[in-house]
Amino acid sequence: MARGSELGTAVSGPSRVAAADEAVSLEELQLAARNHGLPLETLRYDVTPTGLHYLLTHYDIPAIDQPSWRLTVGGHTERTLTLDLATLRSMPRRTVRVTLECAGNGRARLLPRPVSQPWLVEAVGTADWTGTPLAEVLDQAGIRGGAVDVAFTGADHGIERGVEQDYARGLSLAEVLGPDVLLVDEMNGRPLPPQHGAPLRLLVPGWYGMTQVKWLRQITVLDHAFDGYQNATAYRLIRGVEEAGEPVTRIEPRALMLPPGFPDFMSRVRVVDAGRHQLQGRAWSGWAPIAGVEVSTDSGLSWQPAELGPAAGRWSWRGWTFAWDATTPGERELCCRAIDESGRAQPIDQPWNRQGMANNMIQRVRVVVR
Numbered sequence: 227m228a229r230g231s232e233l234g235t236a237v238s239g240p241s242r243v244a245a246a247d248e249a250v251s252l253e254e255l256q257l258a259a260r261n262h263g264l265p266l267e268t269l270r271y272d273v274t275p276t277g278l279h280y281l282l283t284h285y286d287i288p289a290i291d292q293p294s295w296r297l298t299v300g301g302h303t304e305r306t307l308t309l310d311l312a313t314l315r316s317m318p319r320r321t322v323r324v325t326l327e328c329a330g331n332g333r334a335r336l337l338p339r340p341v342s343q344p345w346l347v348e349a350v351g352t353a354d355w356t357g358t359p360l361a362e363v364l365d366q367a368g369i370r371g372g373a374v375d376v377a378f379t380g381a382d383h384g385i386e387r388g389v390e391q392d393y394a395r396g397l398s399l400a401e402v403l404g405p406d407v408l409l410v411d412e413m414n415g416r417p418l419p420p421q422h423g424a425p426l427r428l429l430v431p432g433w434y435g436m437t438q439v440k441w442l443r444q445i446t447v448l449d450h451a452f453d454g455y456q457n458a459t460a461y462r463l464i465r466g467v468e469e470a471g472e473p474v475t476r477i478e479p480r481a482l483m484l485p486p487g488f489p490d491f492m493s494r495v496r497v498v499d500a501g502r503h504q505l506q507g508r509a510w511s512g513w514a515p516i517a518g519v520e521v522s523t524d525s526g527l528s529w530q531p532a533e534l535g536p537a538a539g540r541w542s543w544r545g546w547t548f549a550w551d552a553t554t555p556g557e558r559e560l561c562c563r564a565i566d567e568s569g570r571a572q573p574i575d576q577p578w579n580r581q582g583m584a585n586n587m588i589q590r591v592r593v594v595v596r
């Protein structure tokens with residue numbers, strides 16, 4: 227692996243936290259323009275229309291010649307497999323509705339701000355993903371005794387904080403054998419589009435987005451822990467530069483609301499008429515099913531229960547509604563928060579860490595009642 231230092235100062239150095247008065251930079255804007263979020267009003271759809279699903283790509287969308295593309299499966303296995311798409315598609319298939327969320331969602335609101343892709347709250351989307359259970363493929367390869375982790379490598383290549391790499395993530399063997407862990411080649415009943423990992427991506431429901439390796443080209447069973455960059459350096463819950471920290475894993479609970487009324491173009495502040503409004507939104511957690519959603523419509527954060535809609539499978543977000551009587555004109559702040567059946571909830575104060583990971587602070591929506 228080449229070190230970025232050989233490439234001069236034009237490539238990124240260590241991760242950075244913005245100074246107290248440092249505005250979002252053109253570099254952050256450059257990332258934000260490539261990696262778009264979900265327009266919050268489209269939380270109205272049970273399944274996010276494909277082009278509206280959030281996107282996060284560290285490097286470039288790679289050029290892949292689909293006819294000659296192959297997936298190799300090997301390492302600590304009885305045999306090495308080389309599979310084309312037709313072979314994968316001839317294996318048993320499942321469709322699972324899954325809500326994906328980027329681990330950095332919410333990062334741009336943290337103080338001080340971790341300098342990276344500057345998400346507010348919109349790095350989320352839900353799709354019907356279709357593919358072959360990974361366990362079937364690993365079974366064909368034959369996992370040898372003493373296997374510990376499985377590494378998943380994409381076809382995309384870049385430099386990150388000075389380290390040149392193919393995007394790769396590792397997971398423990400126990401974690402990847404579940405029936406809903408899939409190698410998917412279809413999204414919402416159509417072939418995966420290039421930006422979402424065509425021709426094949428890994429899908430591990432309940433885990434944050436970094437686990438869902440796109441443009442998958444290699445699966446390697448390891449007899450030791452995977453120590454690649456995206457596990458060992460990135461995606462850690464750290465407060466100081468020198469800390470190793472805990473790894474980022476499953477999605478913390480979050481509720482979001484469709485912003486009510488209509489927006490002001492620049493500020494996005496909402497305008498609503500006085501009267502009764504049906505607030506609606508979605509809530510999800512990768513740890514356990516959603517147990518409840520609460521809404522506050524005053525600045526004192528007095529929480530009232532929202533009504534949950536029908537559950538749409540373990541890995542999909544759940545709809546909720548709340549009747550809000552907007553009686554007196556003036557400025558309001560609407561907030562919502564989710565709690566899951568494991569007791570995990572959303573904090574009111576920011577859960578700060580250096581990379582801005584897994585921070586699920588409550589959403590606040592500014593509204594003017596007229």
Ligand SMILES: Nc1nc2c(c(=O)[nH]1)N[C@H]1C(S)=C(S)[C@@H](COP(=O)(O)O)O[C@H]1N2
Pocket residue numbers: 279280281282283284285326327328329379380381382393421422423434435436437438439440441442
């Ligand atoms: N090969 C590869 N896979 C990847 C990434 C990447 O940069 N390269 N980004 C990851 C991250 S950080 C996220 S949040 C999800 C985003 O998936 P989406 O773009 O399909 O929404 O893909 C993950 N898989």
Ligand SMILES: [Mo]
Pocket residue numbers: 282327328329330435436
């Ligand atoms: Mo992400």
